Amino acid sequence: RAKEQGKNVFQFYAREMNASVEEKLVLLEGLRNALDCGQFSLLYQPKVDLRSGRIFGVEALIRWQHPEHGMVSPARFIALAEESGLIIPIGDWVLQTACLQARAWSDAGLPQVTMSVNVSPRQFEEKRLVERVAQALSDSGLPAHALEIEVTEGIIMRDLAQSVGKMSELKAMGVTLSIDDFGTGYSSLSALKSFPISTLKIDKSFVSDLADSADDQAIALAVISLGHRLNLRVLAEGVETEQQRRFLLENDCDEMQGYLFSRPVPAAEMQTMLLAQAQAQATLEVAA
Numbered sequence: 001r002a003k004e005q006g007k008n009v010f011q012f013y014a015r016e017m018n019a020s021v022e023e024k025l026v027l028l029e030g031l032r033n034a035l036d037c038g039q040f041s042l043l044y045q046p047k048v049d050l051r052s053g054r055i056f057g058v059e060a061l062i063r064w065q066h067p068e069h070g071m072v073s074p075a076r077f078i079a080l081a082e083e084s085g086l087i088i089p090i091g092d093w094v095l096q097t098a099c100l101q102a103r104a105w106s107d108a109g110l111p112q113v114t115m116s117v118n119v120s121p122r123q124f125e126e127k128r129l130v131e132r133v134a135q136a137l138s139d140s141g142l143p144a145h146a147l148e149i150e151v152t153e154g155i156i157m158r159d160l161a162q163s164v165g166k167m168s169e170l171k172a173m174g175v176t177l178s179i180d181d182f183g184t185g186y187s188s189l190s191a192l193k194s195f196p197i198s199t200l201k202i203d204k205s206f207v208s209d210l211a212d213s214a215d216d217q218a219i220a221l222a223v224i225s226l227g228h229r230l231n232l233r234v235l236a237e238g239v240e241t242e243q244q245r246r247f248l249l250e251n252d253c254d255e256m257q258g259y260l261f262s263r264p265v266p267a268a269e270m271q272t273m274l275l276a277q278a279q280a281q282a283t284l285e286v287a288a
């Protein structure tokens, strides 16, 4: 009986594994053509100043429209793109597209917002990253200070000296840097001190239960005060409720991002939001 059950269990796992290996191969095959076939797009999620409620930046988030699987989330394909090396051309496309979009908004007369682009480990380690960033800036005509690169602690800690060197080169160009998903990775406080960054992004896993969890409150407060003592701005990601927003505002967090304000949206919708904000501002100025 036990042996039989054991065998069934094994078959079950074997089937599961085959399914995932097969799925991986299918996705990988699709991923190879996705760039050429124009299946990627970017959504943009506003970054909002907690005190004024103003949008000061947007984060570019990639989407893949697979012909059979529909919309595939980056959580599923970024790791695969990393493993296969496809992240290099895909990441280049993201950088180029995001910079062109930010430039197009400012050409359309909208006030400049910071464009944030996520960079994953292999992309960050690639030796021509700085060149690629410089290229995207010059191709688009976007000023360097309008571009921000988001990296995770894990990326930096792989080779601390080299990472800090690379970040310093980007900073020297005028590009700003932030640490994404802060608190989920491993970075020593002494290392954090040496990062040439401007913002810490509190991971959304600490924000989701902020209203009820004393532990998450303690973590959020600690990150806010650590960030401020290091002269950094602190952004909370994944803000979904008014209670979370109030807690963060009352505890001196600087910025937020999350469904409460807006989900990631297509460029045209983002442009409408930016325009509405600029018009509201202009109305205030006329009234004053």
Ligand code: C2E
Pocket (backbone or CB within 6 Å): 045, 060, 061, 062, 073, 074, 075, 078, 091, 094, 118, 119, 120, 150, 180, 181, 204, 237, 238, 239, 240, 257, 258, 259, 260, 263, 264
């Ligand atoms: P991330 O950079 O930490 O982005 C935040 C994720 O949280 C995004 O998921 C966003 O859609 C989601 N999010 C935003 N607000 C809320 C909220 O209020 N509640 C909840 N539950 N989620 C919220 P998304 O777009 O699926 O991206 C997942 C991850 O994939 C990103 O995490 C980033 O690490 C990676 N990624 C996305 N786009 C790119 C890209 O262009 N290049 C690279 N290398 N990685 C990317």
Ligand code: MG
Pocket (backbone or CB within 6 Å): 059, 118, 150, 180
């Ligand atoms: Mg990010």
Ligand code: MG
Pocket (backbone or CB within 6 Å): 180, 181, 201, 203, 204, 237
């Ligand atoms: Mg994040």
Ligand code: MG
Pocket (backbone or CB within 6 Å): 181
């Ligand atoms: Mg994340």
